[in-house]
Amino acid sequence: MSVVTSSLSGDQEKKLLSLFGHVRLSLLYKASVQGYTAAAFHARCNSQGPTLVAAYNKAGFLFGAYTSKDYTQNGQPINDDKAFLYSINDERKNPLRVSSANGQYGFTDENTGPNFGALVFLFNDTATVQYNAGNSYNFEAAHMHGDDLQLTECEVYRVEELGGCLTKTWRNMQWTSERKRQLKEKIKNYKPDVKSVSQARVLLVGPVGAGKSSFFNSVNSIFRGNMTSQAICGSAGTSLTTQFRTFTIKSGKSGEPIPLILCDTMGLEEASGAGLDMEDIVNIYKGHVQDRYQFNPMTPLSEDVPGYRKHVSLKDQIHCVVYVVDACRVSLMSAKIVEKFAAIRKKTNQIGIPQLVLMTKVDEACPLVSEDLQNVYMSHxxxxxxxxxxxxxxxxxxxxxxxxYSQELELNQNTDILILSALDQMLNYADSFFENQPEEEKEEL
Known part of the structure; x- marks a missing residue:
């Protein structure tokens, strides 16, 4: 499965955003990948709230339509006084924006492609647009689409209101060099309250591309004092992590390992038989999976397979599970990925392992946070x-x-503090796991 990415150029996106207030565009549907059909469009765009159709043609036009209402296929005309058609091209400095003729009509909610009366996208399940002159929206065809109704691409984006800064932070955070020092020292000096365990083991679980491997590299960079790339990471459509890895983090290039092991796994994938298997997850939880075991998505690890650890103790088990999700994709996770998360949470609860969620890419999700990471807890x-x-x-x-860390060459104090604070909570949750163990399985220090 290839990664679905936007076809918008930087200039096109800037012009599109100028049609709104403070919003973010999240790609829902791409016809060249998911198909030029009404069924493919509705499968991904129904009940998604405000959306924007973006159609591309060879004449160099980007044109489409916005509605603040849901697509539901009810067969009825939908009134929407916020709806409009638009057009962008290189020769025009500002986008063309056209409201409906009566100021009320939005679109007709049929089992077709997006039908805005004057323009019907994905007409007859093809890469074309039907133009109905004088129907609901009035414009000159040459100005809207250059008389070219054959599409090279058609995309639909969710339009999400970002809001501004809150008047008060919703979580307190100290952004000082002293706080960074305190967190690093606390983590380095952590000691599990179980004599047989010297390092807490934290398992990272999440969809492909959520940032599990990048998180480890970021943690390692902080404690090494320079950028590192020990774990393989990237943006492929399938998991680049194919082995179970246990990463030890050293304080400095030749320093002692910190009392925390981060465990990385294959990413969760939508397709059945792809990505991390539930039986493999349970084996990881119980400590049966050895470092560098090569996952086989078609066949879970069993006792007779190399890489299976038969004799395990508390130190081999997972002490905290962290679900890693991309902040840009929170509202866009597929039903299958949500189902897999639910199944994993249920099994994790049964085993009794504390769970946290790591929300990555907050700077990509919100421009205010991108401008200043300290806005993360001020961002509505x-x-x-x-x-x-x-x-x-x-x-x-x-x-x-x-x-x-992804593109940076130097460490940043604010980035470090957020990551170190997350590690601190992981160790706190690992302590909860140790405290819940039967007394006969642990010895007090």
């Missing part, structure tokens, strides 16, 4: 994303926004 948008992400048995207090 990030707060809303966190509240929507609240999973069963995981309260808001268990959701940790972070920014991984």
């Amino acid at each position: 948008y990030i707060q809303r994303k966190v509240s929507r992400l609240t999973l069963e048995c995981i309260p808001v207090s268990g959701i940790l926004p972070v920014k991984n």
